[in-house]
Amino acid sequence: MDLLGLSEEELxxxxxxxxxxxxxxxxxxxxxxxxxxxxxxxxxxxxxAVVLRRWVRTRSPAGGxxxxxxxxxxxxxxxFARFEDQVAxxxxxxxxxxxG
Numbered sequence: 001m002d003l004l005g006l007s008e009e010e011l012x013x014x015x016x017x018x019x020x021x022x023x024x025x026x027x028x029x030x031x032x033x034x035x036x037x038x039x040x041x042x043x044x045x046x047x048x049a050v051v052l053r054r055w056v057r058t059r060s061p062a063g064g065x066x067x068x069x070x071x072x073x074x075x076x077x078x079x080f081a082r083f084e085d086q087v088a089x090x091x092x093x094x095x096x097x098x099x100g
Contacts (some may be wrong), residue, residue, distance in 0.1 A: 003040050003041075003044060003049055003052060003053075004040060004052055004053060004056045004072075005052075005053035005056065005057075006056075006072075006075075008022060010072070010075070010076065013075075013076050014032075014036070014075040014076060014078065015027060015030055015032055015033060015036075016032075016078065017030065032078075032080060035080065035084075036075075036080070036083075039083070039084060039087045040052060040087070042087075042091070043087050043090055043091055046091050047090060047091070047094065047095060051095050054095070055071060055090055055095050056070070056071045056072045056075075057070055057071075057072050058070060058071075058095075069082065071083055071086045071087070074086060
């Protein structure tokens with residue numbers, strides 16, 4: 001939650017958990033949590049926590065249409081495959097911003 005700058009509500013939505021599970025720290029049985037932690041930990045080591053918090057709320061410059069979904073939107077839609085692809089893009093290309 002802290003690493004990506006997610007609110008409690010956003011994390012609960014991404015993990016399909018209720019707030020009581022989150023507050024009582026009873027999410028260890030959820031496979032999504034371990035996968036998410038591994039993905040963002042590796043990315044944090046490469047780009048840093050500050051970049052991750054900004055990146056998760058920024059649309060990707062790659063492609064168009066479907067690929068322009070923010071990483072946060074992929075998480076909230078529980079589209080972990082897309083989120084994993086976005087993390088791989090971040091790790092491969094770095095944090096790229098488009099000029100406006």
